[in-house]
Amino acid sequence: MPAGEPILNNYLIVGALLFTFGLVGFLARRNLIVMFLCAELMLQGVSLTLVAFSAFHGTWSGQVLAIFSLALAAAEAGIALALFVVLFRRGSSLDVSLWQDLREADQPPVPDESAGDEKPPETSWPHLPPAGVLPQDAPEPNVHAHKSAPPPEPIGAEAAGRKHA
Amino acid sequence: MVLFDPIPAVVSGASPLSQLLDSLEMALAQPHAGSILRALVVLVVGAAGVYLMLPRGQPAGRRLERYLGAALATAALVLLATMPLQSGSASIAQSQSTFLWALESKSTCYAFHLLAFVSLASALLMVTSRNPVYSALWFALVLLGNSGLYLLQKAEFLAAATVIIYTGAIVVTFLFVIMLAQPRGTARSDRYSREPLLASATGLVLASVLLGTLHYAGRYESWGHGTAGTMRPPAQLIEASAAASGAFREIGGGNREHVSGLGKTLFVDHVAAVETIGILLLAAVVGAVLIAGHKVEGSFVSPKGNPAFQRPDHDHNRRN
Numbered sequence: 001m002p003a004g005e006p007i008l009n010n011y012l013i014v015g016a017l018l019f020t021f022g023l024v025g026f027l028a029r030r031n032l033i034v035m036f037l038c039a040e041l042m043l044q045g046v047s048l049t050l051v052a053f054s055a056f057h058g059t060w061s062g063q064v065l066a067i068f069s070l071a072l073a074a075a076e077a078g079i080a081l082a083l084f085v086v087l088f089r090r091g092s093s094l095d096v097s098l099w100q101d102l103r104e105a106d107q108p109p110v111p112d113e114s115a116g117d118e119k120p121p122e123t124s125w126p127h128l129p130p131a132g133v134l135p136q137d138a139p140e141p142n143v144h145a146h147k148s149a150p151p152p153e154p155i156g157a158e159a160a161g162r163k164h165a
Numbered sequence: 166m167v168l169f170d171p172i173p174a175v176v177s178g179a180s181p182l183s184q185l186l187d188s189l190e191m192a193l194a195q196p197h198a199g200s201i202l203r204a205l206v207v208l209v210v211g212a213a214g215v216y217l218m219l220p221r222g223q224p225a226g227r228r229l230e231r232y233l234g235a236a237l238a239t240a241a242l243v244l245l246a247t248m249p250l251q252s253g254s255a256s257i258a259q260s261q262s263t264f265l266w267a268l269e270s271k272s273t274c275y276a277f278h279l280l281a282f283v284s285l286a287s288a289l290l291m292v293t294s295r296n297p298v299y300s301a302l303w304f305a306l307v308l309l310g311n312s313g314l315y316l317l318q319k320a321e322f323l324a325a326a327t328v329i330i331y332t333g334a335i336v337v338t339f340l341f342v343i344m345l346a347q348p349r350g351t352a353r354s355d356r357y358s359r360e361p362l363l364a365s366a367t368g369l370v371l372a373s374v375l376l377g378t379l380h381y382a383g384r385y386e387s388w389g390h391g392t393a394g395t396m397r398p399p400a401q402l403i404e405a406s407a408a409a410s411g412a413f414r415e416i417g418g419g420n421r422e423h424v425s426g427l428g429k430t431l432f433v434d435h436v437a438a439v440e441t442i443g444i445l446l447l448a449a450v451v452g453a454v455l456i457a458g459h460k461v462e463g464s465f466v467s468p469k470g471n472p473a474f475q476r477p478d479h480d481h482n483r484r485n
Contacts, residue, residue, distance in 0.1 A: 014281045016375035025292030028364035030354035055318040060430040071442045075449035077335045081342045082457035088346035095354030
């Protein structure tokens with residue numbers, strides 16, 4: 001090692017701290033895009049570690065692995081950003097807490113009380129057609145109502161009955 | 166070299182609390198306990214700074230907490246880099262003088278410290294920015310600092326690829342999506358963190374464990390029977406690994422192949438992985454087009470005046 005070259009430990013420490021910042025942001029932030037940026041930050045910390053070990057051992061293997069992780073990050077970003085666009089179209093918000101109904105069926109919802117007393121923004125679900133009266137026992141009528149609502153009664157049923165009477 | 170004296174088995178009758186106190190006492194009696202405690206204090210200061218900087222719904226006028234948090238985090242970083250190590254044992258004192266890394270008066274070392282500081286400070290600001298656009302821009306700065314660090318480690322191709330692919334393509338795509346999908350103003354989800362205290366505490370634990378491991382590994386153990394402290398492997402190990410998979414750097418410091426060596430390794434030794442990654446990227450592109458191009462049922466993206474996309478309440482009003 002030439003004198004004055006920073007030793008391997010320094011790069012490993014910077015990589016570890018980058019990873020830690022990414023983890024903190026991933027846990028603390030709510031915006032889906034910022035959470036994904038924090039995941040990319042963790043990838044950057046790992047890449048820095050890989051390159052440091054590559055320079056340390058004097059071989060190309062670490063750099064090759066870092067290049068593969070770069071390609072993986074690109075693929076991941078494409079898929080995730082497409083998903084975010086679709087989620088924003090459905091819910092008008094990127095808050096990750098609004099998507100708790102995607103959890104496993106037997107899991108209780110995680111209470112989210114650190115958000116102050118502001119109400120979440122109104123979700124823009126489509127209005128039901130006039131004939132589509134929701135039944136009384138419908139579970140969670142405002143979530144995915146357009147998909148899970150049972151087929152409404154035909155419009156003319158009641159009027160036809162009245163005419164017959 | 167033995168790091169800790171082995172802690173003798175505690176008497177079985179003692180309560181867990183007294184066992185814990187005993188082991189704490191024995192840990193404090195170790196020769197390096199002072200430097201460990203100081204490192205923990207510095208990390209706690211850094212975690213407090215991160216907690217203060219995280220958005221917790223503060224009104225925009227009160228910036229004092231944010232500035233205090235930034236000052237605390239910066240102080241923790243500077244202390245980590247410059248705090249002198251307690252000379253508990255002879256090998257520590259002779260190997261390095263500061264706590265975490267050696268400050269040497271060479272230009273590479275200054276460049277390293279500058280780039281590392283840029284990287285870490287931008288990472289902190291990225292994590293704590295209220296505006297996602299600022300987060301993406303700070304992430305671009307993190308990437309620039311990281312590519313500078315790659316250059317310092319003689320990974321030229323990776324540095325260029327990081328700037329071109331990450332900063333040029335991925336971050337720009339992020340900015341596009343943020344502009345496509347961003348509600349008016351700063352959203353509530355950006356002004357309130359989710360459990361900022363617990364998240365900072367988790368980061369503190371992770372940072373302590375990682376830095377402690379690196380600290381001991383670098384100082385007292387050696388990677389592959391190298392010299393403790395400098396963490397260099399012996400020359401024969403370098404030669405063996407270079408012979409196994411292409412020389413990265415000439416042992417004697419002569420000329421080395423830059424990108425051609427990397428290309429040879431990539432397309433000779435790892436050609437199957439390259440093809441697999443290519444297929445994966447293709448699948449990702451097709452999947453992204455399928456997902457994002459899919460019309461969501463009931464969304465309001467339809468153009469006005471298109472009778473196929475009339476909103477139902479309009480029909481209702483017209484009928485009445």
